[in-house]
Amino acid sequence: MKTHRRSVKLLAASLALTGLLVACGSDDEETTDAPAGTEAPGATEAPAEGGDTPATGEGIVLAVNPWTGSAVNANVAKVVLESLGTPVELLDIDENATWVGMDDGSIDAVLEVWPSGHAADYETYITGKQSVVDLGLLGPSAKIGWYVPTFVIEEHPELATWEGFQDPELAKLFSTAESGDDLGQFLMGDPSYVTFDEQIIANLELPLKYVVAGSEAGLITSIQQSIDEKTPLLLQFWQPHWLQSKVDLTEVKLPEVTEECLASAAAGDGLYACDYAVDELYKAASAGLEAKNATAFKVLKNLQLTTDQQNEIAAMIDSDGMAPGEAAAAWVAANADVVAAWSA
């Protein structure tokens, strides 16, 4: 019985506490809290939800996916749009959840999609359901490929092309506990990227074992270790990537991309045996964006960066340690003419 009375007291106490908080909070809200809590998420949440009260200059939400290039584009767009009176919320979110967010309109746009990883999303949301629209190319292109640390090529120049890996003795240089002693290890990273590696290995009959690292962290750690310890490593990697400017990697030449090869990729017949095609990065938006904020839609549709421009801003972030927002603002200030064309 005693405990029961106590818990009633606790309940009463917590109710009283909540009452106090509400009482204190309400005048707080009107006066100083808003400027003080600008970083607080609740304050910036409104644009994400406000789909039912459309107005010009209404805030939009841009997705930032977990790599520097994505942060560059989104921050540049934020600087430009906010100067035109559109508040922008940047949302750090996974690539696949981004598509779901654009589908229901809670994310307005994403400015860097790598087509090779999202063919099914394109077909489902853009071509099929039409809840997402293609905003055109961003400008830079990307390329997935087979890479080795450059010291490997220096020691064994024949490994600069895929034919070098036909030699079982050379392939064995790449063996690990996971591949066993008889085969070399081929390391593939995050399973969300497109991969034909298993098919390429089988169809070119290379003495390699396909091992999935499971994450980008796995790839990067392996690269750093390989270079530190001078142990050969063969892996799937890509350009642009922030690590490319910090370590010395060389792309291994695979057979040229042919029509047959692309047909085989489309058909999924398992006969793919050539290099990866170049990825033309593109932008996508929620179908509702144009009606919601026509200015933002136009700017995002026109927004384009060259590879050099994107790299320049990325270097400010990755090498000089600037915050993405500062880097974007600095670049926009210095490139007013480029930016002005987007809203013209």
Added chain:
Amino acid sequence: MALATASGPSNATAPTFGVAGTRRWILPVATFGLLAIIAIAVNPNVPSWMDIGLQKWVRDRYMWTVQNSNSSWIFTGVFNPLSDAINWLVESVQWILRTLRWPGVLALFAAIGWMTAGMRAAVSGGLAMAGIAVLDVWEPAMVTLSIMVTAVGIALVIGIPVGIWTSRSDRAERIVRGFLDTAQVMPAFVYLIPVTIFFGIKYPPAVIATVIYAVPPAVRLTSLGLRSVPTVMNEVGESFGCTSWQQLLKVQLPMARKTILLGLNQVIMMAFGIVVIASLLGADDLGNLVLKGLQKNDVGAAFVPGLGIVLLAVALDRISTGERSTSTRPPLIKLPTVERRTGTLIALGSVVVAAAVAKLADITAIPDALAVDISGTINDAVGWVQDNLRKGVPIIGGTQAINDFLVTDVLEPLRKFLVWLPWLLVVVVVAGIAYLSKGWRLAVGCSICLLLIGTMGDIPGGADGRTHLWDLSMDTLSQVLVAIVISVAIALPLGVWAGRSDRAQQVMRPFLDTAQVMPQFVYLIPVLFLFGVGRGAGVVASVIYAIPPCIRLTGLGLREVPYTPREAAISFGATKRQELVKVQLPLAFRSIMLGINQTILMVLATVIIAALVGAGALGLVAYEGFTKPIQKIGQSAAAGLSIVFLAIVLDRITQAWGTSPEQQRRS
């Protein structure tokens, strides 16, 4: 075989063969022998007709959901409002926290700690929160806190009533148990994208994913607590004419409070286990900072928010459950010395004063002078470990040698052996073990679980172009078995030590808290560096996560051995060692087995994390449902279910080991 006689109606068939000494063996031996011969004789691989088409079914449902997510009433009428309500709850909590500002929140934690568990809890709760402020991760920590408070609240609102229900009906318990096992072991990556379609992005899906993870301990421990109320107490209640409600509220729930509070603690711990994964969906919380550090391969930058998560979990744990280790009966509200009402007023008053002062002085962030950046120190420490432990360690050779040995001489041979075995033979052997552990009923249950893995179908990839999920399950099983053996080998001695020495327990506690709550993403990079990409790293990541419950429960079991039998042993002249081996360990057996059982579930729950460092197998396939949902959601669900089936088999068999000695004593 006492086990056949004691466990009641569940295996009532077994005792009938126990009439004459040897005869009772004839039927089981004959049955399993015959089954084994059949198993070897038929197709060693899973026949394709067993595929029940689950993968296609799941994918079709998923595509329907994708197509109709903006139009069907299920979304516009049910899930969207639900999602809005959850979002409102999270943002309300955030608003309260922002209004209080950090001095007010700090005072609030101390006040709650003081009211629930006394001064020590107040101090440790307040200190943990101060630590978060000093680490300079206050804002994201408050977002995490708001998600956690909402999720834990919802988990309790669902979990306690269900726990009350399952405590009163064995049938309900059996039905619910399957769901709880699934919720606890099914990798979140399998359902993260579908949850996003149902609940949108940002906070609501994070809360839902957390609730799914946190409900099982709430249900289990509520039920356990109520079931272990002595029948005498119920009879006393009845004889005083209590109604069934009064019985529940005034007798059973108060008596079960300790276990239910332990449940709250586990709910909180479980909830924090998923912070990082949940922030993949857009929450701007501590998990997001961990991911950003990981993205740059910067361990220090990931460690700081990770430590913030640990501190937040510790603060919530201390103020909600008090210092459990010392007192056997933690009072829910115990106000020290001062009269209760005055105490409450003082506590609440201090919160209001702190918040008011913060507002007047316009304190929003912690002063820069007090903020500490430890990421550089962490990176140095990690660098040292990587440089010095990987190679050139005397005798053992370093972590790389350990990894190579594990993969080449243990994991790969074991995997090859398990895959090579005719699949039905594996089923028969496991059924035989289950029969010996408990009886026919368990044998049948385990067989069904394993046969169900056979119905999951195959996936593209592998040497022959297609790989059956059975083979991947055997790959996972080989890794899980090795991780379990290593975990138990490390945890048991440490647990015994913690059970016998207060100092050892105190020293270990912060490490155990950290190992249990620190997001695994934080230590993936050092583990990768030390062990290299592959199954060795996967096993190590699982072991770090899985040993704390085993150490805790072993220690707890030893401590709860009543003094009387030990005293008796000592008076008979037992040495310390004899006292441990012959008295304490046997009497603590149940608790230790529960610890091992929890370790097994933890290892299985980390199969997916292991896949992120290169362990492949079921974890990787399950993860692919998150990375390429449209193409791979079906096979991801199938792999997730296979993990659940493996977990249920291992769980039930080890649980049977945990109960049998007691039954043996009873009979």
